[in-house]
Structures are given as C-alpha cells and as structure tokens.
Amino acid sequence: MSDWDNDGKNSWGPSQEQRPEPKAAREERPRPESSRDWKLIEKLVMSLQSEQRKSRRWGIFFKVLTFVYLFALLFMFRAPMESGLDASAGAHTALIEIHGPIAADEEANADNIVGALRDAFEAPEAKAIVLRINSPGGSPVQAGYINDEIERLRQVHPDKKVYAVISDIGASGAYYIAVAADEIYADKASLVGSIGVVAGGFGFTGVMDKVGVDRRLYTSGEHKAFLDPFSPEEPEEVKFWNQVLDTTHQQFIEQVKEGRGDRLEDSDELFSGLIWTGEQALGLGLIDGLGSASYVAREIVGQEELVDYSHRPSPFKQLVDELGVSVGSGVANALIQSRLELR
Structure with missing residues (x-):
C-alpha cells in the first residue's frame, strides 16, 4: 500500500486535528487573570x-x-434495682444498708429496704440480719412501713434475728426503724435518739408587704391553704397543726416502748427530742451494746462473713441523680412545702 495520498502528499504527518493550535487562537481563549x-x-x-x-x-x-x-x-x-447479693455465698450474716435521709424519693425508701429484708429473711444461708444504719431520719410514713415489715417478717421467721447497728447517726426515723430489731448496737461516739417530730417551712408575708406584692389565693374549704407560706398564720390553724405533730410523736413513743420494753430507763428526757452519744444511749437503754456490724456478725451471730442484700438504683439512675436533674424541683419543694419528719 502506498504511503502517499491521492494528491501526492505524505499522509504520515500530523492531521489537521493534531496540529498545534495557532497562537492567535490561544491568546483569544479566556483564562484566569492570575x-x-x-x-x-x-x-x-x-x-x-x-x-x-x-x-x-x-x-x-x-x-x-x-x-x-x-x-x-x-x-x-x-434493671431498675441492683442487689449486692452474692448467690454463691454459703452460711453468712445478711447486711442491709440504711443510709441517708429516709424518704420516698431517696435511696433509703421503704420499697428498697423492704425488698432487701424479704430477700434476706427468705435466704436459707442467711443466719441473721444486720441493719447498718447511718441516717438522720426522715418520713414517719416510710419509717413506719419498714418498722411494720420487720415485725411481720420476724413473726414469719422466728428463728432469724435482726440486729440494728448505728454507725455515725441513727436518729429520729432511723431510730424508729432500729427499735423493730431484736437488739441495737452503736459506737460509743454514735449519735442516737432524737425521738420527736418536726415540721418546718418559711413565711414570706413580710417580704411581700415590703415589695408591694399582693397574695391572690382562691380555695374551696376554709382551711385548705393553712400551710401556705405566702399567707399569714392563723392561731387556730397553728393549734391544729401542733395536734397533728403531737399525735405523730405519740405514735413514735409507743413504737419505742414496744420495741425496747423494760430496757428503757425511766427518764422524762427520753422522748424530748434530745440526741445522745452511743455511750449515753447505752445507759438510757436506747441500745443494747457497743460494737460495729463486723463485731455483731462475728461475736453475736457467729457468722463473720457479711453479704450485702441492699437494693440500690441502677448505675444509670445514679448518674442522672448525680448530674442534678432534680435539683430544681428539690429546691422548690424545700421552699414551698412543709414536710412532716421524724427528727
């Protein structure tokens, strides 16, 4: 085949499309200025x-x-609640912690403690139960629930004894729980007692008068707002409220007398709301001896190993509580509510 085209020109050279673009065309193409x-x-x-x-x-x-x-x-x-129970434990002494304020929205509430008590009483390996108490008291209702359940379980399981051991403080509602035990122990420097009832709040009427604020409260019922902190106190309502406190106090006294019996010393100060050291409480018959939870398990029960049956919130709930999600509502409750507490 010839390498020459029909016009006699060599076809090996660059085609029209392959030839360099003319300089004038390149200069006319748009391009960035710099x-x-x-x-x-x-x-x-x-x-x-x-x-x-x-x-x-x-x-x-x-x-x-x-x-x-x-x-x-x-x-x-x-998993709303966790228990420290070790299922593999042999014969032991059951331990239940009652720590902090006793209230429905606190860790030391009746549901938690009653659930732990039932687990401990029903466990055949648990030879006795120690309530380790470190609480200033709290709700008489929650403390009453726990006291009643201890009494019931002791009747159902008469061979299993309950010992209350007070560490730093076992006062008021905490002592209300302790008196349901067979025996009570404490350290010589523990704080024990405070057999009384208290209810408190705030009154803002003077502040409102100074800043020129009027209270507008509408109720149905003559005494419906008698605890309102923004309204003046009425002598008749104060008298009524003191009767409520006296009635609750008398219930507390009856439980202490029933639980302690003739071990109590005959003293007018016992039910005055005073608080004593463990050493003083021993002399007054409020406790039976001086010692720790370990001492009671080892020397009194005869089963040195302690197994924790306490019910505790889930880790997630603990985290939420620590982050202070409920701080606002707690402050509001403290300011506007009058709580009845055993103290």
Missing part, C-alpha cells in the same frame, strides 16, 4: 471538602450518642 484566582478556587474546594468531612463525623457522633442513650434507657427500665 495564579491568585486558582488559589482561591482551590481553597474553596478544599473548604467544601473539609465541611463535608466534619458533617459526616458529627452525623456519626450523634448516631452513636443516640444509640448509647437508648441503650441506657432500656437498661434502666429492665
């Missing part, structure tokens, strides 16, 4: 890419956070 424009374009593209990467990272982070939150909620509802 390298600065290219740098700006490059910076914009890189910025867009960076934003996209950040957006993806945050998207992954929030998805993971949502998953953890949902998992924690599921865990909280499926």
